[in-house]
């Protein structure tokens with residue numbers, strides 16, 4: 001579904017990603033781990049096509065379609081969607097009006113309940129929401145878009161432990177459920193705490209360091225390794 005090959009990305013005139021190659025098969029969920037500033041968010045932004053990230057080499061393909069030259073809008077139309085770390089507030093736009101405009105009323109009712117957000121649907125988007133509520137709503141908003149390729153930027157950061165469970169289960173469920181046209185989805189999740197790995201079956205993890213993928217493998221084994229050895233390549237690799 002997603003094929004990234006030898007990707008290099010610049011921001012503000014300096015390289016932030018070098019020689020990134022990564023493949024997500026349909027139905028798969030991968031996690032990205034790495035120290036602050038290693039390029040995780042930049043990678044998601046480059047896939048989504050957000051400025052000011054500039055691809056200087058390599059390719060990103062979704063279902064074989066090269067997306068390097070596509071606009072943000074064209075990538076969204078292709079089915080790429082992202083749950084942002086710090087989304088804006090939208091005064092005057094209620095959650096239910098937003099869902100209605102997207103023709104996603106049924107998804108809203110189901111997923112709002114799963115994410116404990118049913119009481120929020122009449123409120124303006126993100127206005128006065130707590131940090132954890134914003135993160136949960138951001139995930140719900142992504143689901144309303146019915147994306148095929150879902151990019152999650154630290155979905156559990158600032159979220160209490162009970163709701164991390166709800167978020168993990170929701171991400172797992174939606175990833176394994178076909179989209180509105182019956183096509184399989186896939187997801188890429190940035191996590192620092194690794195908590196989400198307790199509640200979602202991830203297929204593969206990648207350690208990003210200094211803008212490069214230094215190691216890929218089993219998510220639980222890699223996270224256990226990081227907890228004792230930091231962001232290094234396991235000796236057995």
Ligand SMILES: Nc1ncnc2c1ncn2[C@@H]1O[C@H](COP(=O)(O)OP(=O)(O)OP(=O)(O)O)[C@@H](O)[C@H]1O
Pocket residue numbers: 011012016034035036037038039040041042043052
């Ligand atoms: N818009 C920008 N302008 C200038 N530098 C940027 C910009 N975006 C990212 N960078 C730089 O690129 C590098 C990678 O940043 P990025 O946000 O991708 O890291 P990250 O791995 O997601 O970090 P964190 O774990 O702290 O969220 C950092 O050195 C950052 O300062």
